[in-house]
Amino acid sequence: MDINLIIKVSGVGILVAVVYQILSKSGRDEQAMLVSLTGIIIVMLMIVNQFSSLLSTVRSIFGL
Secondary structure: OOHHHHHHHHHHHHHHHHHHHHHHHOOOHHHHHHHHHHHHHHHHHHHHHHHHHHHHHHHHHHOO
16 A cells, blocks of 8 residues: 555545534535535545455455
């Protein structure tokens, strides 16, 4: 696993948390929920590539 991926996921998490708190405190709960959902989707898209690499490695090890 690459350390850059961990740093990127952490950065997205921190950014989403800050924006969520700002929107939540200003009474815009719907937008805050959309920001958190968008953050989850972005992180999932970043992890999909690593997950597919893991699955291909497992397939090559077990010969499937």
